[in-house]
Amino acid sequence: MRICLVRHGQSLWQLAPSRDWDTRLSDLGHRQAAALATWWAEHELLDATTRLDVGVLSASPLKRAQETAGHLADALHLPVTTSPALTEATFHVASELPQWSGPAVPRTPGTLSERYRTFRKQAAEALLELADTAREKDATVLAVTHGGFIKTVMRVISDSDSFTCKLYNCGINMIEWKDGRWRIVHLNLLDHLPPPLRTS
Numbered sequence: 001m002r003i004c005l006v007r008h009g010q011s012l013w014q015l016a017p018s019r020d021w022d023t024r025l026s027d028l029g030h031r032q033a034a035a036l037a038t039w040w041a042e043h044e045l046l047d048a049t050t051r052l053d054v055g056v057l058s059a060s061p062l063k064r065a066q067e068t069a070g071h072l073a074d075a076l077h078l079p080v081t082t083s084p085a086l087t088e089a090t091f092h093v094a095s096e097l098p099q100w101s102g103p104a105v106p107r108t109p110g111t112l113s114e115r116y117r118t119f120r121k122q123a124a125e126a127l128l129e130l131a132d133t134a135r136e137k138d139a140t141v142l143a144v145t146h147g148g149f150i151k152t153v154m155r156v157i158s159d160s161d162s163f164t165c166k167l168y169n170c171g172i173n174m175i176e177w178k179d180g181r182w183r184i185v186h187l188n189l190l191d192h193l194p195p196p197l198r199t200s
Helices: 027-042 063-076 114-137 147-158
Strands: 002-007 054-059 080-082 140-145 172-178 181-189
Touching (some): 002 114, 002 147, 063 080
Parallel strands (some): 002 140, 054 080
């Protein structure tokens, strides 16, 4: 069972942060999403062994995710299912995470903030919903969502709230449930984006 989590294309907010965090894609964001959609439609294999066989396309209700999903829907001939559970956090997630005492010295985490625990629960429940859908449809689920959400899913499956990474716009992140555990198959796969189109 496989789930692909894709971060939306570059948004206008990334170019000029404002109080309106639900902004549309920038021109570059549309180019990124179009490149992703074209590449996905033309490739039967994500890599040498992984079939794409996307059967369900889901997206956060926020504009940048909906517009990115629209490009994929046109290319893959799939309807978009909108899922509020895929929505981004309304706060800077990284600032809520436990820090380490040194590069190889984990610190015993203190109490996590209520809003982070609520968002982590949202991500965990959304992951279960995506997994149930993938199992029922016997197909890969492709979810267009947000950086904070994707990284929190990775924290859930790794059971580590200190995990973080840089995620690129329209990067492909694939996880797989196999032998009773989650496995990260791809993190930030960017084969479909030439360097001039890569932003984070």
